Amino acid sequence: MPTALKTTLLLFLLSLFTAVYANAAHGAIPAPSLRGAFEQGGIVFGRTAPQANITLNGEPVLVSQAGNFVFGFSRDEAGPAQLVVTYPNGDIWQQNFAIGSRTFDIQRIDGLPQQTVTPDPDVLAEIRKNNEEVWHARQFRSQRNDFANGFIWPAEGRISGVYGSQRILNGQPRTPHYGLDVAAPTGAPVYAPAGGVVRLAHPSMVLSGGTLILDHGLGFFSTFLHLHAINVNVGQEVKQGEKIAEVGATGRATGPHLDWRINWGSVRLDPQYLVPARN
Ligand SMILES: [Zn+2]
Structure with missing residues (x-):
């Protein structure tokens, strides 16, 4: 096996190990399930842990007892939108989403x-x-x-x-x-x-x-x-x-x-x- 390939393989295995180890050590913070359109006028349905706390751009998003939630974006929303989920154990998951712009009639x-x-x-x-x-x-x-x-x-x-x-x-x-x-x-x-x-x-x-x-x-x-x-x-x-x-x-x-x-x-x-x- 050429040295370059060996090094690449080793680095790959190392990164894989590091990723797995990091997850095992800290516990991967689960992402909420999201389905919908991150666009102007768009609607997004989600599901998470029932007791989770959610904010969209700092404003609270209500979560049902079953863990369902919904939110959406106004016609003139420019984005990006920041979604933050705080789990009952204190873990925080967050992500920024670009908002697709649309052309209106x-x-x-x-x-x-x-x-x-x-x-x-x-x-x-x-x-x-x-x-x-x-x-x-x-x-x-x-x-x-x-x-x-x-x-x-x-x-x-x-x-x-x-x-x-x-x-x-x-x-x-x-x-x-x-x-x-x-x-x-x-x-x-x-x-x-x-x-x-x-x-x-x-x-x-x-x-x-x-x-x-x-x-x-x-x-x-x-x-x-x-x-x-x-x-x-x-x-x-x-x-x-x-x-x-x-x-x-x-x-x-x-x-x-x-x-x-x-x-x-x-x-x-x-x-x-x-x-x-x-x-
Ligand atoms: Zn009408």
């Missing part, structure tokens, strides 16, 4: 009632009241595990609007659109994409019309807008696939469609990450 919508684009002061006051109700509904941090059991599409139909689009309403630039829109006729069924508890059921908000919020656990929420009818009540528990509402065009909408939104606390995420691709 520009969507022009004309022909909206001008009243809904630039509302009068009294309408504006009503909108603020609506927003407060929505904010309150999303303050729940229930110990539910529904978010960890997978999601299905809440309605049949083609995608008519995507998350993150920059919106120009009646020619005026507005905040981005955070929903995933599914075109469907008025009265078409809306199904619970995952199990949860109803936290808000409002028949007629100014902008979002019939509005329903489902709590999937640990601050992970679905919101459905422009509903024609709501078939569930606040506090009611629903199962995945259960009919919860009907598609409509209530509030600021040009036609019937389901607008589905996902929130992790106040962070708005892209629902498309939860369900199979569709056109």
Whole structure:
């Protein structure tokens, strides 16, 4: 065997031994299992020791009694994101993740009632009241595990609007659109994409019309807008696939469609990450 090769082999064996020895001596700190998209609007599901403490960029991430957790990244997240897991025995695992940036569409919508684009002061006051109700509904941090059991599409139909689009309403630039829109006729069924508890059921908000919020656990929420009818009540528990509402065009909408939104606390995420691709 040539000397160079012998040396290489020896160095390799030495490094292998050192790695094994280091792990045996200190005990390898287990990484949490992570599944999802480290991207703008992306959603990541994880699993770790039930009593572990997790932070994302220094902010706490709730962990269920079963050890499940979820987090996500806003539309404009620049990264890197730092995830830290502190185990009950004091061991700390941490890693930095780059956040993939995405290109978002520009969507022009004309022909909206001008009243809904630039509302009068009294309408504006009503909108603020609506927003407060929505904010309150999303303050729940229930110990539910529904978010960890997978999601299905809440309605049949083609995608008519995507998350993150920059919106120009009646020619005026507005905040981005955070929903995933599914075109469907008025009265078409809306199904619970995952199990949860109803936290808000409002028949007629100014902008979002019939509005329903489902709590999937640990601050992970679905919101459905422009509903024609709501078939569930606040506090009611629903199962995945259960009919919860009907598609409509209530509030600021040009036609019937389901607008589905996902929130992790106040962070708005892209629902498309939860369900199979569709056109
Ligand atoms: Zn929408």
